[in-house]
Amino acid sequence: MTTTQAVSWYSTLDAVTVYAQGALCRRRARGTVPPDGRVRVTGLPRALDPGSLRVRALTPDGTRVTEARIEIQAEPTETAADPADALRHETERLHDAYRAAEERRDRQRGLIDEVSALRPTPPAKKRDEPHRRTPVDAWLALADFTEERLTALHTRLTTLEREYREAEHRYETAVDRLERASTATPSAHLRTEVSALLTLDTQATEAELELEYGVPGAVWVPAYRLSYRQGDGGGRLLMRASVAQRTGEDWTGVRLSLATADLRRRTDLPTLRSLRIGRRQPPPAPSGWREPPTGLTDLFTGYEAAGPRPTPPAEAVGGAAPTPAPAAYGGPPTAPPPPPFAGAAPTRPGAPRARSAAPAMAMPPGAPPLSAFTPPPPAPALPPPPSTPPHPTTPELDYTSLVLSGPQEPGDRRGRLFPATADPVADEYRRRAEAVTALPLPGHAVRPRESAGSFDHCFDAAARADIPSDGTWHTVTLTTVPVGLRTEYLTAPSAEPAVYATLLLSNATAQALLAGPVEVTVDDDHLLTAALPTLAPGAVRRLGLGPAEDIKVVRRTTLRESTTGLRNNVTVLDHRVHVELANRFPRPVTVEIHERVPVTTDPDIRIEEHADWITPPEATGPDHHAPGTRLWRLDLPPGATTALDGGYEIRIPAGKALTGGNRRS
Structure with a gap:
């Protein structure tokens, strides 16, 4: 399948489930199915995990997805400006203005120090000269000059200080905007498009698909707001969440869910093998391995007969550019030289070579000379197939990612399929996305895996949310939880003569409440922000509210x-x-x-x-x-x-x- 053969469908992000680290995104695409059923769905982020792509049909007409794979395209663009580049240039300009204002302020301070250091210095007295009277008028004139000059300099310094603070504020604001800028903005010079190439098996003319894929670079922590009135036996606990993501795509109007599970944890069940005594044994499970085709050793015979590629004389001298072959050889200058012609005299190792119309083939040191009657070296034979078929690993069973090894590979790899090497560009995108895990947590916040313990829960947001890909915390509202409240007071007079107010919270729901910061509001007045402990279903925990003076x-x-x-x-x-x-x-x-x-x-x-x-x-x-x-x-x-x-x-x-x-x- 090629991109020119596939019909492009536009997709929209519909739902996102954020786990303890990473997220699972669901996109929807709808369009007209071509006769060959080949479709290319665009809009996927660059940092997605290719092995996590799952596609299913939403239309109940028997539509099936028979093939799905990822394709990445990059092409230069001719756009006039990029918002990210414009913001970066603006930050650099404000930085230069900030440094210039700082230099003007420092230079003004230097002038003030110079004028403040002016002191009257009497001339040196000669040996026989009598005592001279001090010229008071000159002293007063110098004092008046210094005072007048310092007044003007300090007035100018006040203006420069104000300009410096304004320039510093503008520069810090620009730096903050640059750091908070969304990473979903494409580059102005290179446009990278990640698509899913699909093959559909359907008789319908239109179809609707849902694409699911995992991305790194998303974290969340819970937060709460507790409101109650004194004397009541219950309260209203508003559950919120702080979400940060740097996945490379903005989440706009998505159905948001937050889970405490680990997205990278394996969930497949182990295979328990039975041991049987006797001759009759169950047949082994197919491993997906096939023997290499016959005749694979003869595939590169012509390549081996051509011999090794000759070393250009210019490279042996010192790295000069290689010269093209003479036109007498025939063919383009970059064509490899022909094998030696019949009747050529063998050359002796170490003897000077005679000039001829064709250069001699490069030989390794100590190898015997080749002649017209010397047969080409045989290709290395492949190792014999094992007696029992091996069990391939998961990357080796991903047939869409296997690459055919060429003739430059060792003999045991030529003509065989092996997993493709890692994409360094994609790894860099994922490394930048995972930098959001080092984001400082809000006050009293606890990561979900630390507070969830041995249970996992999923919380759905009350409405669709917008989370830009800027790597900063954004607050969303999840749900309202009714909790039981009882006010009690604690005191340990042997340690401190004070009484502290506490709240006994009881969780009567079937969902756990994770540890996190809680804003306590009593009678519509904000009291304090405390740390809420983890509340399992049916659990009762105590929340401190501070000293009770009454x-x-x-x-x-x-x-x-x-x-x-x-x-x-x-x-x-x-x-x-x-x-x-x-x-x-x-x-x-x-x-x-x-x-x-x-x-x-x-x-x-x-x-x-x-x-x-x-x-x-x-x-x-x-x-x-x-x-x-x-x-x-x-x-x-x-x-x-x-x-x-x-x-x-x-x-x-x-x-x-x-x-x-x-x-x-």
């Missing part, structure tokens, strides 16, 4: 040391804890007080608790409590004050007590 806490402790036992051989450390809480809010609040009790692994040391606090259940992850944590939970009415008392005793045998040690911690 709840006061005071903690007092007392220690009484005594001895007990038959011989007073046990030291008893009696710790008493007294906590007071005051609620200044006009509504009831729930407060959780955290305390710590010492823990020990020595069976001889006993710790006895005297309080009505509770021991939190064992948990892992962010909800994990330190060993020895104890909790008080209570509800405080508006304006109420309460007191909590607790304590513990530490009983230490006399042989294990530390003399002068600190037993209070």
Whole structure:
């Protein structure tokens, strides 16, 4: 199939699914099917992965796609100007203006320094000369001149400083526009077009196709906005996403989906082979390998008979340009020389050659001379086929990308099909696209693969979105999630006499909420931006909102040391804890007080608790409590004050007590 034989169809980008890294794009194309069914769909990006192309027919009339492959065309253009080049030239012009303004400002500062350094210098006094009076008028005249000159210079410096700041601002703005410019703009001098060459099997006159392909250079992170009113048991969580892409094509009006999965992860299932005992075995699965055709060794016999290509004398001297062969040889100047004619005398190695009408063939050092009766060297034989057919790899089974090896290849590769070498230009496009993965993340943002854990989810945008290929973050709205909310207050008075407000978020949906920044709005007033933890379906997590000034806490402790036992051989450390809480809010609040009790692994040391606090259940992850944590939970009415008392005793045998040690911690 060639591009001149195929009918061109224009395609539009319809949907994009952004994964943790990379994206899967879907284009749609519609047109009239030619009689031969050959179609060329244009508009594909340069950085696409050729092995990811998938095409299917959308019309329910039995249309099938029997062949699909990628073709890249590049041709010079004669356009007058390129927006990217114009922006680059404008940036260079503003850079020159910025440097010129900086030089004018620095030169003005130098003039001010020179004038400020003017000082009156009296002439040198001779030995017998009497003391001279100081000319005050001259001093005052110099001071007036310096003041007048500095006033004018500083006025001019103020103007130059303003011009310098304006030039700097214009230059930085142009640099920012250049960095944010879309990479989908084609070059003004070379137009590169990536197309999909398709062959359709259909009886219809028109068909609609969907092309799917993968591209690198796209990332996303989740973001949220939480709105609720005090006293309500629920809230509204708006899920958003920050998306950045540098794939080489602008996503305009596309149906956007965001997935936490890895696009490059293999999803094929392993083949489990069974082991059977006996003579009857299942036939081996076909591997797709075929033996080389017979007579492949004779394909290059004529090429070998011509002998090696002679080395031009000019190249042996020092790299001069080769001269064309004389016209007496016949044929064009670039034609290879004919083989030696019959009756030519053999040449002896090392002997001077006689001048003749035809140059002698180049011989390797130490090789025997060739004569008219010397047969041509035989072509190297191909290795015998293996006893069992080999199993080709995936690139070797991609028959559309195989290339026939020419005569310059080694003997075991001549005339055979091998995978094509990598395209360095396409690799450079993909390397530039993947540079977006190093983009700095927004505050409190977490990459999807780090927060998703062992599950994968896909989120659909609420409406079609526009994401230009500029490598910067763009915010899109995904969906609204109803969440359960309960306000609680935490305090650890042993560490800090402060009470902190928290929100208990419960995810009652079947979709996970990934970790990311959340803007909290209470009663239509923005409160703060916090970090939302990952919320699995049905999970409950705590979100901190900062200190609560309307709840006061005071903690007092007392220690009484005594001895007990038959011989007073046990030291008893009696710790008493007294906590007071005051609620200044006009509504009831729930407060959780955290305390710590010492823990020990020595069976001889006993710790006895005297309080009505509770021991939190064992948990892992962010909800994990330190060993020895104890909790008080209570509800405080508006304006109420309460007191909590607790304590513990530490009983230490006399042989294990530390003399002068600190037993209070």
